[in-house]
Amino acid sequence: MTIIPEYHKQQGGPQTTEQLFAVFDSDGNGQIDRSEWQIRKMAIFYMRDRNNDTVLSRDEVPGLNATRFAEADLNHDGVLSGYEFNQASFSQFDRADANSDGVVTREEFRAYLETLSTPS
Ligand SMILES: [Ca+2]
Ligand SMILES: [Ca+2]
Numbered sequence: 001m002t003i004i005p006e007y008h009k010q011q012g013g014p015q016t017t018e019q020l021f022a023v024f025d026s027d028g029n030g031q032i033d034r035s036e037w038q039i040r041k042m043a044i045f046y047m048r049d050r051n052n053d054t055v056l057s058r059d060e061v062p063g064l065n066a067t068r069f070a071e072a073d074l075n076h077d078g079v080l081s082g083y084e085f086n087q088a089s090f091s092q093f094d095r096a097d098a099n100s101d102g103v104v105t106r107e108e109f110r111a112y113l114e115t116l117s118t119p120s
């Protein structure tokens with residue numbers, strides 16, 4: 001997890017889906033596998049943390065269903081810490097791997113990020 005603050009400091013971290021995908025796809029094969037996801041997934045947390053206060057408030061993940069948010073908010077303080085994000089069901093690899101073939105493609109990655117950012 002020590003690598004993530006570096007991204008965070010680099011101009012606020014990756015800002016586009018394409019940049020974020022490149023961060024995740026560390027071997028550059030155009031797909032994110034399970035281990036790449038585990039290593040890099042906190043980059044999503046930092047990307048969504050718009051005001052850099054190291055927690056995600058409700059409005060920073062507007063697409064996330066209220067029930068999911070509440071489930072992830074383990075200490076019920078109304079925001080998601082990095083730990084809570086890491087543990088959350090919505091941040092797991094299987095959530096992004098829509099067709100369950102063991103890799104997350106660009107399309108799946110984009111669709112996954114949409115679910116966090118776009119209110120339904
Ligand atoms: Ca890869
Ligand atoms: Ca919390």
Ligand SMILES: [Ca+2]
Pocket residue numbers: 096097098099100101102103104105108
């Ligand atoms: Ca997939």
